[in-house]
Amino acid sequence: MSEANHYILTMEGISKAFPGVQALENVDFTLRRGEIHCLVGENGAGKSTLIKVLTGVDHPDAGRITLDSQEIHTKSPQHAQTLGISTVYQEINLCPNLSVAENILLGREPQRLGSIDWAKMNAEAAGVLQRLLGVDIDVTKPLGAYTVAIQQMVAIARALDIASAKILILDEPTSSLDANETQQLFKVMRKLREDGVGIIFITHFIGQVYEISDRITVLRNGKLVGTFDTASLSRFELIAKMIGRSLAEFDEMTKIKLESSKHIESEAILEAKGLGRAGAISPLDLELHAGEVVGLAGLLGSGRTETASILFGSDKPDTGSIEFNGKTVKDYTPLGSIKRGVALCPEDRKMEGIVDDLTVRENIVLAIQANKGWFKHLSLQEQYDIADKYIEMLKIATPSPDQQVKNLSGGNQQKVILARWLATNPQVLILDEPTRGIDVGTKAEIQKLVLSLAEEGKACVFISSELEEVLRTCHRIAVLREREKVAEFSGEVDEHIIMQAIAGSES
């Protein structure tokens, strides 16, 4: 068998430019039959663009794509699908108000006498989920009733079930899955690999790269760094290739953290007493001190986001109260919080964070302007000054402050939202999954930033699905389980003790 026949897919010399950004420059990529190939790189490295070019969302400026030794020009994701290229995107593209079964079989519903055969459809959908993913759920319920993790599974099931996929692209499918669900997914991926499907797997979790992949392709700033056999590349080498610098600073974190913990003040800025909301979070007590980073740890759906939401005032509590600098809070609204000096970077960047058609500058000044009111208008010059300051401080990669924020990569969008909140000069900063879907380099940057903000005297709440990250960044950790605060740890804590608290008594 000749070498070329191994490759189910080859992409050669792919280039693609967007206004102000050269997203891909002369990138080569190959995929073998029956392999799991990880595509890694920092934000803005060009991973998403490469996938979009392959699936026909974007059209390349240059380069050729060969599938099964035949040159192809994908016109649209539908076209790609008929060629055997199926994709599950990072953001779930399903209809939350349709049932799970409808979502899986949308457009291919089994029919009888000209109308949909519901019984058959539900049975088929349940069968697909069971067979492919080993997931057993009620497929007649609306998709929106399930957690993001289950929704992700449904999206994968749909992609797998449509046509016989030769290539399956998974764009950060694990970013919202817990360890157990991730293992389920990996099981499915291994089975598909045996069946000869080529899988392109995009992830930010380095551990997962080594657990599952056969080969790794690294991109940086739109250029190909190289393709490597996973077995012959050490983790350290991989990360060095991704971010192009050494990782000594990771070890610095512990030192910085210890150093900064000296600045914690004894008086609480914000004190929640019996704060709760029916159906969201059971009443809990929480104190936030100046100079301290408090972590909220727990599984998906344990009530972390709900707690953040109530602390910020985007949801109103039904029980308990918040005392801010000794005064009881009455105005439970985002604007009230902004005026007090409380800020929240929400979990859902796309829906609750960015305003995509507005420019970077406008996105940054939005909250500070809302605080000033309608008529105390920041002049254009002041707006540029603020925007420039944070673009420089947070190293936001944008050609200009007047770039529309939707043209930025995910990590840079996250930084823009962070800038929006830092500009309001808050006393309390709540960060809900600030590093989700963000590359290793930016992650470390954000973690350091959080610690340096604490050192300046801010109280920070840090929420993350990655326990390692919480451990590294937080002085104190509150553990949530099933919408209830179950424990609180401070000082040097062993990872296993926290894991036990998260998992509950049985483990």
Place this chain on the structure above:
Amino acid sequence: MKKQRSSFSIRKATESRLFFPLIAFALVLVIDLILVPNFFRIEIRNGNLYGSLIDILRNGSTVALLAIGMTLVIATGGIDLSVGAVMAIAASVAALMMNPWVVGKELTVELQRLVMDPTYTYSPFWLVILVTLFVATMCGLWNGVLVAYVRIQAMVATLILMIAGRGIAQLITNGVRIQIFYEPYAYIGQGWIVLPFALYLVAFIYALTWLFTRRTAIGMFIESVGINPRSSFFSGISERKIKLLAYTFCGFCAGVAGLVASANIKTSDANNIGLALELDAILAVVIGGTSMAGGRFSLLASIIGAMVMQAVNTSMYAIGVPAFALQAIKGVVVILVILLYSEQVRGFFQNIAASRKEI
């Protein structure tokens, strides 16, 4: 490496925003140039300018006024179907205040002579304007409350006033069409200072609105709410207040348009003033490039959009299209203009260009 496209900047964006409406306007005028002799002739009489082009500007001023308010409403992601009816209400209020006698029983000869005096008005002129605009603004406020606070869908909420408004306008004048003889009022619609007076009114309201939205944070907040209400909420922007403001202001603009329209025909005609103009105003905004889904807006582009609509109307008359066929042909023209904007059509041409390159 391919040549990079130039980066985005505010100035370029506004330029491109005006570009397509102006192209559309030019397109209509070019058709006139070919088909209608003397279309571009402008005469000077008593120092004032007259001609078909001036007519377009003058008759387009009502829709332009509506389009200014409608732009803000559409930018928040809403729509206001009631502006035509609000115009009728405004006209009825103004006429009643100037000439309340007609509404009662028959007039004595003396009274009849009095009301036909072009210098007579029952309420002082300033009060007529003030009360009329106040009533129109309250109509807008009503819409705003229904949409922003009662949370009724904009189309349904404003449909209520669209239907009921004409009835209210009739009730105000007790079903009578009041003729307006007072000259200063008629000047609003018929006056001329080199250019028609109504045009200065459009310029004034435009300038006012521009300052109001672009020299405050309101314009940015309107766009932000229109693009992503949830993100705006998390950033501390009150979506409800912004929407309330937009609908209220739209009512105010409809009031001004009502003054112009009734002054132009010198009567309060509750059945016909502003009839179907809400649709012209919405189309003007669309031609101006503001997305019906809300978001970025340009007031000037909407005004040009209004002029495109009027140019189509005037041209049809000038070409000699019979009145009954007018609406149908207008529909065709609007479709052509909208097609120019559609992403699909642009994408289609880009695809054709791309596939040519490949071959």
